[in-house]
Amino acid sequence: MSADARILAAEPGCHLFPAQGEAGCGFEAPSIGMFFPEPWLGGIPGSDGIDLYLVLLVVALGASLLLWSWFSKKLSLVPGRRQGVGEMFVLFIRDQITRPTMGAKGDKFIPLMTAIFTLIVFMNISGLIPGMLPVNSDLSFPAMFALFIFVLTLVVGMRQQGGWGYIRNQIFPPGMPKPIYVLVTPIETLSVFIIRPVTHALRLFATMFAGSLLLAVFAYGGWYMLSIGAEPALAAVSVLFSGAAVIGYILFFVFEILIMLVQAFIFTLLASLYLNQSLEAAH
């Protein structure tokens, strides 16, 4: 099954109540295979080839570049309407994400956090178009984001606190009785250097993956239950069934928009939280 499974007409003919004189067939729920679209141009060594994800990634990148270059065109001291909206977004990032986590010294990371937030929002939103997938439902994209943040925290931390000083502050949190370190150090090492970056990537991936699978199940089930060709009584019942599925689809569609925005927010917030621990020693 390809990514086209989201397009309702992809597998016609199979319905809950079979048409008169036809054998019935079972429901085939959308599977994980939905997230591995066929590459259009394969055979590139070390990659999956050029597929839907890459195109959507380029579109998301272009959209966020366009948005921010449009916002920052002809800047003036007294903002016009367009610049005012752009400044509102930046202020949102500053007041909700970087200031509460890093304080005033994190202000130099506002452009980075704005860029990450915008790009992740666009990469998630692409999943709302029927037949498309959120770019982040392929693990490699959130993994690259998280890897970038992880390397950035290492570099910033080692610059601010010195190479060994940063690692020591992370794995030997100061201000504890000596014997406690036997317990704390392995946990902190595991947490900071393995669990933290891995879950940072997986959180974004898992929510996008599960969300678009859920939407696909509703769309697919609605189409499966709609059996116009059956006997009139059964056809009427099937229209009711698939109406319920369509209502569910719409509700979860709205819910999914919310989830996509919240996950982009949480990813950026956690990124700046992790950066804060490099900026200042634990105390």
Added chain:
Amino acid sequence: MDIAAIEGNLNSIGYGISVIGAGIGVGIVFGLGMQAIARQPEARGPLQTNIFLGFALIEALAILGFVLAFAI
């Protein structure tokens, strides 16, 4: 069409069980966080930071369950 037969992967049930704990934990974190902010509104900044740090740590367990559901 055999309706009574249950097909599928046992891993998803395991994932469901593993999420119970994380769900309770996330509820406690945000519930007590809201309570703390209501009692001390001017401490919202650091409280919010710590709420999200705790949330991230707890949700890591649910995410590990999600990964193991597919990996094993």
